[in-house]
Amino acid sequence: MRRGLAIAAALGLLALPWLLHAVLPANQAGFWMGNILGRALVFGIIAMSLTFLATYGGFVSLAQMMIAGVAGYTLAIFVEGAVPRIVGGAGYALAIPLGVLAATLMGLLVGAIAVRTRDIYLLMITLALSMGVFRFVETNITWFNGYEGIRNVVGPSLWGLDFRNPWVFYHVTLGTAVLLFAAVMYLVRSPFGLVLQGIRDNPRRVSALGYNVALHRIAAFGVAGFIAGCGGVLATIYNIGISPGTIGLGATVNVLIMAVIGGLGHPVGAFLGSLIFTVFDTFAATIYDRDRFNTLIGLVFLVIVLASPDGVLGVGARLRRLLTRRAADK
Secondary structure (H helix, E strand, O other), X not given: OHHHXXXXXXXXHHHHHHHHHHHOOHHHHHHHHHHHHHHHHHHHHHHHHHHHHHHHHOOXXXXXXXXXXXXXXXXXXXXXXXXXOOOOOEOHHHHHHHXXXXXXXXXXXXXXXXXXXXXXXXXXXXXXXXXXXXXXXXXXXXXXXXXXXXXXXXXXXXXXXXXXXXXXXXXXXXXXXXXXHHHHHHHOOOHHHHHHHHHHHOHHHHHHOOOOHHHHHHHHHHHHHHHHXXXXXXXXXXXXXXXXXXXXHHHHHHHHHHHHHHOOOOOHHHHHHHHHHHHHHHHHHHHOOHHHHHHHHHHHHHHHHHHOOOHHHHHHHHHHHHHHHHHHHO
């Protein structure tokens, strides 16, 4: 049943561009595909890396946006055409895997440092690592061009189609998100995922069974780093570059808000939260006031958390239970 719903949702998202073009003018349909849905998918991927750790590992990391930034900076440093030219000389076919590899290694490093911490201590150490990298990038002009960052990372051409085309960007991000989502769902049912969930529930018992708890935790951070790296590469191409603000405190907190709004109980919550956040971020000026965006998203955050501590997913689960109970009473 759930697999059928997932396939139906994927097919619906695949058909969405044609539906948008049928009901909206071409420019507005392109805007919704690239700036709303495409952007929501990109940041949903990064938020999913946090949700993966929180849901199946039991630890909330504030380093995922920084890890995504490592991928973005690696791409910008090595790809040809970026301004200013730091290293250059590499095509996107090489620079993109380098970026994802760098993010995976950074994820493993964060996991190795934070392996013995939990709860508030894990939050603090991942936040400290994130802010440390942010300050290092901001003050290093030789490698990262300081606070101005690196620009003109326009993305590759796919079979003659420009990556800046909203149709191309949307379908690439959708394909990446679906593949990563399917990989996470497969992984959590594998022996590794089951051990990870056992560690979340009772690490001492899992350790007594002979499993290496620390190694599994570090590997989980590596997997989350890979996911965040894919999102970081797409975010850098979407923004046509990267700057320290991309991995600053505001961006770090935004990813956490997306994950909490959507719900930390399932990876799909990351995409729901990202979509809600993106819609409010884009239309804040129309809805309320551009300068009061943080107030607006804060109110939305409070309403959702107060009404349902487990996010939008929790609201859906309660509605299902209510409808099921009413149907049984009839």
